[in-house]
Amino acid sequence: MDLQFLGTGAGMPSKLRNTTSIILNLSSEERGYWMFDCGEATQHQMLHTTLKPRKVTKIFITHLHGDHLFGIPGFIGSRSFLGGDSPLDIYGPAGIEEWIQTTLRLTKTHLTYPLKIHEIKEGNVFEDDDYIITARELSHVVPCFGFRVVQKPLPGKLLIDKATEAGVPKGPLLQQLKNGNDITLEDGKIVTSASVIGEPKSGFVVTILGDTSVCEASIELSKGADLVVHEATFNEETGQLAKDFGHSTIQQAAEIVKTAGAKALIATHISSRFLPSDIDAFKKEGQEVYPDVFVASDFAQYSLHNGKVIESNFKK
Numbered sequence: 001m002d003l004q005f006l007g008t009g010a011g012m013p014s015k016l017r018n019t020t021s022i023i024l025n026l027s028s029e030e031r032g033y034w035m036f037d038c039g040e041a042t043q044h045q046m047l048h049t050t051l052k053p054r055k056v057t058k059i060f061i062t063h064l065h066g067d068h069l070f071g072i073p074g075f076i077g078s079r080s081f082l083g084g085d086s087p088l089d090i091y092g093p094a095g096i097e098e099w100i101q102t103t104l105r106l107t108k109t110h111l112t113y114p115l116k117i118h119e120i121k122e123g124n125v126f127e128d129d130d131y132i133i134t135a136r137e138l139s140h141v142v143p144c145f146g147f148r149v150v151q152k153p154l155p156g157k158l159l160i161d162k163a164t165e166a167g168v169p170k171g172p173l174l175q176q177l178k179n180g181n182d183i184t185l186e187d188g189k190i191v192t193s194a195s196v197i198g199e200p201k202s203g204f205v206v207t208i209l210g211d212t213s214v215c216e217a218s219i220e221l222s223k224g225a226d227l228v229v230h231e232a233t234f235n236e237e238t239g240q241l242a243k244d245f246g247h248s249t250i251q252q253a254a255e256i257v258k259t260a261g262a263k264a265l266i267a268t269h270i271s272s273r274f275l276p277s278d279i280d281a282f283k284k285e286g287q288e289v290y291p292d293v294f295v296a297s298d299f300a301q302y303s304l305h306n307g308k309v310i311e312s313n314f315k316k
Helices: 042-046 072-081 096-106 160-165 172-178 216-222 239-245 250-260 276-287
Strands: 002-007 021-025 033-038 056-060 088-092 115-119 123-127 131-137 145-151 205-209 227-231 265-268 293-295 300-305 308-313
Touching: 002 042, 021 205, 042 072, 056 072, 072 088, 072 096, 088 096, 096 115, 131 216, 145 216, 160 172, 205 216, 216 227, 216 250, 227 250, 250 265, 250 276, 250 293, 265 276, 276 293
Parallel strands: 033 056, 056 088, 088 115, 205 227, 227 265, 265 293
Antiparallel strands: 002 021, 002 300, 021 033, 123 131, 131 145, 145 205, 300 308
16 A cells, blocks of 8 residues: 655645646555645646556545646546546535536546546545445644545465365365365365464555544544644644635644554645745644654655555656
């Protein structure tokens, strides 16, 4: 599981930060990419990475402010030009379907793949055998959602020693046991999968929040998460602006993560008033509340390895 940030700015693009878009890369689970928000020029940002637009299978939009969705028309149109033919699902607040369909109709944009738009409410917005995504409404100046992505428990490992003790030979029978199937040996002995498979392992939990001031929903979505992506538009000095416009400071974001018992904070949606020379001090303000704080920049990537967060940058 990797998170890559295509845009980390607030309100409008700047020379240093594009508007919001995040890719949850599930390629290793054969799920392609799930995009969270699609600010203006998201497709341009993607050109500077190894990411492929046709591999985006789902887009989750937190709210209908332009810096979180103005990139959708261009992106979904280019996805056709670039050979995308698999279905694309878009999830977002009420009104998103009218906006997208009107834009496609007036610009006569033809898509080469099925597009399904889901207007969401609080609760589970997606579930399959491996994942469940829950949405809660946050506290902003327009309806805005946060998302909790939960990977369901993973199958335990095949215990080779136990299988050998049970008389299972090397070969395809081991794979059947690993797949959860019971087998019958040549002597008629039945070996159950449960008897040679270890305990299931917990999957990851990632919380991605839209624009918000401090609220209980942010805490609930973040409980025990491996990673929490939380906006941090302002710092302590500009905290009144956060209050006035329904945003958060870096300290408030860190407090949410601390209260929720989450493992790490990735701060994003950073005001353009903060220059590169300001980021160390900005980050320190968050770390005074909670130590495991990262401040995302465009193209930053975060991976989970044995419970630890690894930060890198994969701009090509």
